Amino acid sequence: MTGPAPFQLNDTDREILSMTDEQYQFHTWEDLKKIIANNDLAVLKRKPSDLVRYIAWSSGVKEQYGTITKYICEERLHWPPLISADGGVAFTYNNPTPFADPADYKILRNDWPYGVTPDITHMVVWLKTPIPIDSQTGDLTPESRMLIDAFVDKTFTSRLGPERVQWFKNWAQLQSVRGLEHVHVLLKDAPPELIKELTGE
Structure with a gap:
């Protein structure tokens, strides 16, 4: 990797960048259970080659769109944002209660998943x-x-059962896409047709 990173690299990122893919150990389902149970989310990491690509992608997106948030709003969610009083991103929604109206949320695959x-x-x-x-x-x-x-x-759980679903929400300082509300959901052995049904992709 050359040039400055487009976001603040933490110790885990720097450790991963010093590895090869062959040296990397993927997060297993049991690993993730422990990480989420302990709220130890800072240890979640991407595969080295994926992290290198993510850094390069982030740089390109920021150059073209200004922010990753703007890219996601325009290209992935197709939600025209409003500018909130504090300069952040806000949206017109149907119901102020999260998840109450399907038009107010969207489920997608993570384009840059952790190394699972x-x-x-x-x-x-x-x-x-x-x-x-x-x-x-x-x-x-x-x-x-x-x-x-x-x-x-x-x-999710009603479709797959409790042993095949986990979720977490990164604290603000761990979020690579700040200012855009999101929750991570991990599914084990999810059939492709369910993913397509949930995402429409």
Whole structure:
């Protein structure tokens, strides 16, 4: 990799960039269970070659669109954003409660998933409505966790069972796409037809 990275690299990123793909150990389903249970999300990482490509892609997107958020809004979500009072991104939505209206969220594959084993599909649920977080910690409030749990149960777990679904939401400082609300969902052995049904892609 040459030139400055388009985002702040953390210690995990630097460690990964010093590896080859052959040296990398993929996150397994059991690994992910522990990481999510401990809220140790900073250890999630991409495969070295994927991270190099992601850095290059991010640089190109920022050069063309200004921000990754703008690219996702325009090219992936097709949601025309409003500019909020604090200069961030906001959207016109039908219902202020997250997940209450299907028009206010979109489920997509993660275009740049973490380095997980091939049996795992990494999805992202993008929302027009903000999910409340604890202002002190940047983590989800108990009420927000219940809200996400209910949505994940209805949308994913009801189809695959509780042992094949996990979810997490990165704290603000870990998000590579800040200002655009999203929740990560991991599916184990999900059939392709279900992914197509959920994403429309």
